[in-house]
Amino acid sequence: MIKITILTLFPEMFVPLNESILKRAQEAGLVEINLVNFRDYAVSKHKNVDDIPYGGGAGMLLKPEPIFAAIRDLPQVSHDRKLILMSPQGHVFHQKKAEEWSTHQELVFMCGHYEGFDERIRELADEEVSLGDYVLTGGELAAMVMIDAVVRLIPGVLGEEVSAEEDSHSIGLLEYPQYTRPADFEGRMVPEVLLSGHHAQIKRWRRKESLRRTFLRRPDLIKNLEFGLDDYSLLEE
Ligand code: ADE
Known part of the structure; x- marks a missing residue:
C-alpha cells in the first residue's frame, strides 16, 4: 500500500x-x-x-x-x-x-x-x-x-495477467508492433513470424522491431542503452 x-x-x-x-x-x-x-x-x-x-x-x-x-x-x-x-x-x-x-x-x-x-x-x-x-x-x-x-506499477494494480515489464520505456526501448485477429485485415497482413508459433523467432523479431522503432523515432534514447551481442547480430540482418 x-x-x-x-x-x-x-x-x-x-x-x-x-x-x-x-x-x-x-x-x-x-x-x-x-x-x-x-x-x-x-x-x-x-x-x-x-x-x-x-x-x-x-x-x-x-x-x-x-x-x-x-x-x-x-x-x-x-x-x-x-x-x-x-x-x-x-x-x-x-x-x-x-x-x-x-x-x-x-x-x-x-x-x-x-x-x-x-x-x-x-x-x-x-x-x-x-x-x-x-x-x-x-x-x-x-x-x-x-x-x-x-x-500502474504497484504490484496487483494491472492484474495478474497483465504486466508492465514489457511496456515501452521499461527496458529503455519503445515497444514492438502488436497485432490481434484477423490475420488478414483488408489485405494488410500480420507479419508471418507472429503466426508461426516459433517462440525464439518471435522473441528475436520483437527485439529487432523494438530497436528499429527506437532508432527511427527516439534516437535520443539509444545512448542510454546497453546492447548485448545478440543485438549487434540483429542489427546486421
Ligand atoms: N508547473 C508548471 N509547469 C510544470 C511542469 N512542466 N512540470 C511540473 N510542474 C509544472
Whole structure:
C-alpha cells in the first residue's frame, strides 16, 4: 500500500484519479490518495496564498507560510516518505523515476499554481520534478500524470495477467508492433513470424522491431542503452 498526498489549491481538479484503473487500485487498498488544500493553512483574514515578488516583476508567487504549515501538519506514516515539488525547473520525469517512486511507502506531491513560488519552498522538497520542457498553469496536471505512471506499477494494480515489464520505456526501448485477429485485415497482413508459433523467432523479431522503432523515432534514447551481442547480430540482418 502506497499513501499518496497531494497538496494543491485546486483539489477539485483531481477527478480523473477516481476513474478506471486508479479507482480500482484505491478500492482494492493498493493505494490511498489524499488531497490537502493548503489554502486552509493561510494565515491572513482573506486566506491569501500568493503575493507580489520582492524586487518587482510581473506575476504573483506562492507564499511560504501556508505550504510549510500544511507539510508540518501531515501525519508521517513511514520513514521513507518522499516530498516531490512540481516545477518546470525540476528534473524531467521518466519511467525509471516512476519505478523508483512505486517502491516508496509514502509520496507527497506539492503543486504550485500562478507564476511561481517563493524560493524557500524548495527547502521542503526531496525532489523537484518537471513533466516536460513546457510551462503548465500549475503542477496539478503534472502530478496526475506522474501518479498515474506510478500507480500502474504497484504490484496487483494491472492484474495478474497483465504486466508492465514489457511496456515501452521499461527496458529503455519503445515497444514492438502488436497485432490481434484477423490475420488478414483488408489485405494488410500480420507479419508471418507472429503466426508461426516459433517462440525464439518471435522473441528475436520483437527485439529487432523494438530497436528499429527506437532508432527511427527516439534516437535520443539509444545512448542510454546497453546492447548485448545478440543485438549487434540483429542489427546486421
Ligand atoms: N508547473 C508548471 N509547469 C510544470 C511542469 N512542466 N512540470 C511540473 N510542474 C509544472
